Amino acid sequence: MEIETIDFKHSMAAHCENGVTSNLLRYYGIELSEPMIFGLGSGLFFTYLPFLKLNGAPVSSFRPMPGRIFHRINKVLGIKMRVSRFRSSPQKAMQALDSLLAQKTPVGMVVGVYHLSYFPAPLRFHFNAHNIVAYGKKNGQYLISDPIMENPEWLSEEDLKRVRYAKGTYKPKGKMYSIESVSQEYNLPQAIKRSIKYTAMMMVKAPGPVIGYRGIRLLAKSIEKWPQKYDSKKASRYLGSVIRMQEEIGTGGAGFRFLYAAFLQESSKLLHSDKLATLSNEMTEIGDLWRTFAVNAGRVVKNRTSNGESYHSISEELKEIALREKDFFTQLYQLKL
Amino acid sequence: MKVEDMPKDDANALEGKTSFIQYAVDKDGNYVQEKSPGFEPQNIALAQAWDEVKERTASALEEVIHGDKSPIYFFMCKEMMDVKILAEYMRLPRWRVKRHLKESNFSKIDSKILQEYAKVLSIDSNDLLSFEASKWR
Numbered sequence: 091m092e093i094e095t096i097d098f099k100h101s102m103a104a105h106c107e108n109g110v111t112s113n114l115l116r117y118y119g120i121e122l123s124e125p126m127i128f129g130l131g132s133g134l135f136f137t138y139l140p141f142l143k144l145n146g147a148p149v150s151s152f153r154p155m156p157g158r159i160f161h162r163i164n165k166v167l168g169i170k171m172r173v174s175r176f177r178s179s180p181q182k183a184m185q186a187l188d189s190l191l192a193q194k195t196p197v198g199m200v201v202g203v204y205h206l207s208y209f210p211a212p213l214r215f216h217f218n219a220h221n222i223v224a225y226g227k228k229n230g231q232y233l234i235s236d237p238i239m240e241n242p243e244w245l246s247e248e249d250l251k252r253v254r255y256a257k258g259t260y261k262p263k264g265k266m267y268s269i270e271s272v273s274q275e276y277n278l279p280q281a282i283k284r285s286i287k288y289t290a291m292m293m294v295k296a297p298g299p300v301i302g303y304r305g306i307r308l309l310a311k312s313i314e315k316w317p318q319k320y321d322s323k324k325a326s327r328y329l330g331s332v333i334r335m336q337e338e339i340g341t342g343g344a345g346f347r348f349l350y351a352a353f354l355q356e357s358s359k360l361l362h363s364d365k366l367a368t369l370s371n372e373m374t375e376i377g378d379l380w381r382t383f384a385v386n387a388g389r390v391v392k393n394r395t396s397n398g399e400s401y402h403s404i405s406e407e408l409k410e411i412a413l414r415e416k417d418f419f420t421q422l423y424q425l426k427l
Numbered sequence: 428m429k430v431e432d433m434p435k436d437d438a439n440a441l442e443g444k445t446s447f448i449q450y451a452v453d454k455d456g457n458y459v460q461e462k463s464p465g466f467e468p469q470n471i472a473l474a475q476a477w478d479e480v481k482e483r484t485a486s487a488l489e490e491v492i493h494g495d496k497s498p499i500y501f502f503m504c505k506e507m508m509d510v511k512i513l514a515e516y517m518r519l520p521r522w523r524v525k526r527h528l529k530e531s532n533f534s535k536i537d538s539k540i541l542q543e544y545a546k547v548l549s550i551d552s553n554d555l556l557s558f559e560a561s562k563w564r
Contacts, residue, residue: 102445102448104447104449104450104460124460125458145476204507205549210440210441210445211442212439212440212441212442212473212477213440216507216508238445239444239445257512257515258511258512258515261515327479330471330472330476331472333472334469334472337466337468337469337472338469338473342450343428343450343451343463343466344428348428348449348450348458349450351450352450352458355457355458356458377428384468385467387468388469391471391475392471
């Protein structure tokens with residue numbers, strides 16, 4: 091089937107889900123910056139799940155479940171979306187995509203990056219929470235807007251089917267999403283207040299030891315124990331995995347902290363709130379601490395020094411960050427906007 | 428992070444195809460979007476992950492040469508898969524995939540299944556049938 095290209099503007103973003111959401115919304119006339127999308131979608135998060143392994147290392151994540159940002163932002167802006175999955179029928183999943191494209195609807199999809207042919211090879215791991223938009227089809231090739239890539243890319247039908255049905259942790263199962271209708275009368279200040287409250291609540295009020303600042307503290311405590319519990323190779327691999335979650339593609343630096351600081355800055359101007367401007371600066375400082383932590387952790391990984399001393403010192407850094415974030419998000423939670 | 432302190436450690440992680448988008452504060456204190464080629468700790472961690480893949484693949488090759496493991500095992504490691512992922516791609520129960528990884532069972536595998544393995548592992552089925560270790564060293 092030949093489908094004409096949709097007049098869709100591709101733009102890059104630090105994080106794929108922000109980028110896809112912002113590109114889709116722009117198509118429907120809602121122009122918001124990436125930090126604004128990220129903040130409204132309550133994209134800032136932390137969780138450490140020592141019992142769940144991804145690529146052989148415990149999961150530390152700086153983002154909520156894939157799809158949450160899109161979901162939250164639609165909720166606070168009152169946007170109607172459709173989300174569908176085709177658990178066992180790739181054929182149907184591709185047909186559904188084609189029929190939406192034929193109606194000139196750009197379609198967001200969750201895909202795995204391992205078989206994504208245009209993606210830079212050094213970043214192709216079995217990671218299944220990447221987001222892209224298809225907005226055209228020609229000669230069996232789909233026109234893809236991938237926020238990580240500089241320019242739009244072409245992807246063959248076979249390849250697209252393969253990445254939509256990637257296997258491993260968090261299978262996309264052909265998940266796709268699109269916007270049904272938007273209301274231009276959303277209340278941005280209200281949406282900002284609501285999403286700030288939600289993010290802060292998740293960071294300080296979530297029960298249990300694995301989410302929010304408590305998760306950071308738990309990770310700090312675990313890191314300290316790694317050199318005693320595991321051989322130097324495993325300990326350093328676990329640490330390497332934390333760095334990758336924090337800094338690899340998609341976080342905009344320091345595990346999304348700079349993106350959130352940018353969001354708070356933009357919000358402070360919109361809401362005329364000096365307090366938010368101050369908090370934005372504070373978030374930047376916390377981001378810088380995360381960056382220093384990454385630099386020091388990177389040294390430990392590089393030198394393969396598994397002495398308890400080096401792990402102890404980066405663990406202390408992380409405990410400091412946990413305290414700072416506890417204080418920060420408590421202030422943000424209590425803030426009267 | 429200030430714009431002037433933006434990390435510029437290029438380890439060619441993006442193969443010149445794109446750049447990392449980052450957010451930093453300009454001289455007036457405003458957040459701006461900037462492009463970065465990479466950040467040293469990130470590149471260290473990435474290199475570590477690839478070293479591990481290479482090590483695992485090299486030792487898998489030895490095991491195949493030794494006659495302990497079937498060529499499927501080698502390509503599974505090369506494709507950074509484990510039994511769980513491979514079984515999911517193959518739509519076979521894990522115990523069957525496990526059996527196929529043993530050299531002693533390799534010759535008994537149905538040719539249709541072998542073809543499916545080749546497809547899943549992005550190779551030619553001849554790479555499995557007449558496995559040449561020297562080609563993959």
